[in-house]
Amino acid sequence: FNDEERQGQSDTLRRTEFVQPGIGAFSAGLYKLLKQSGFSPDFAAGHSFGELTALWAGDVLDDNTFYYLAKARGQAMAAPGSTTFDTGTMVAVQGDIAQLQNDIQGMEDVTIANYNSNDQVVLAGSTPAMQAAQQHLGAKGYVVTPLPVSAAFHTNFVGHAQQPFAQAIEKARFAPPRFAVYGNSSAQPYSNQPEAIKATLKDHI
Numbered sequence: 323f324n325d326e327e328r329q330g331q332s333d334t335l336r337r338t339e340f341v342q343p344g345i346g347a348f349s350a351g352l353y354k355l356l357k358q359s360g361f362s363p364d365f366a367a368g369h370s371f372g373e374l375t376a377l378w379a380g381d382v383l384d385d386n387t388f389y390y391l392a393k394a395r396g397q398a399m400a401a402p403g404s405t406t407f408d409t410g411t412m413v414a415v416q417g418d419i420a421q422l423q424n425d426i427q428g429m430e431d432v433t434i435a436n437y438n439s440n441d442q443v444v445l446a447g448s449t450p451a452m453q454a455a456q457q458h459l460g461a462k463g464y465v466v467t468p469l470p471v472s473a474a475f476h477t478n479f480v481g482h483a484q485q486p487f488a489q490a491i492e493k494a495r496f497a498p499p500r501f502a503v504y505g506n507s508s509a510q511p512y513s514n515q516p517e518a519i520k521a522t523l524k525d526h527i
Contacts, residue, residue: 410474
């Protein structure tokens with residue numbers, strides 16, 4: 323590829339409907355390599371999309387169901403057809419996280435979406451809000467890095483995805499987990515009942 327083609331491929335891959343099944347396929351490949359090398363987990367957990375992968379690793383989902391749900395989740399979270407629909411974006415912020423809570427007070431459409439470490443969080447919100455946050459927090463000495471994502475994940479900016487993904491989950495076959503799979507929303511192991519797992523996962527987005 324030339325540089326323009328390479329950038330075009332990269333931009334396409336970052337689109338939610340492509341990146342999520344791509345992450346799923348890549349994660350499954352890595353996990354299968356680990357298992358072939360003798361790895362056997364005591365439990366599983368995954369962050370965000372990775373919770374699907376964790377459920378697959380725990381044999382709640384077979385391969386075909388995992389790939390079906392990975393594709394369905396990506397399609398559900400993609401921006402609706404309207405060109406004016408803002409799905410938001412995200413920025414990583416490094417610095418004094420305790421002080422950051424005060425420094426974002428009053429900033430509209432700004433949410434702490436991820437706590438990555440003791441000195442880094444990810445903020446999510448509308449595209450204008452993230453641009454304003456970058457300037458505001460940069461001026462206060464924080465290191466602010468825009469993230470190449472297609473939406474403000476973990477906020478109501480992807481609320482449009484909940485219902486279609488729930489419908490895909492309802493059509494899928496779930497099984498009891500082979501070992502404990504920890505959920506993001508509760509930090510507790512999922513139920514052993516497939517229907518209860520479905521109910522939890524429907525609300526995950």
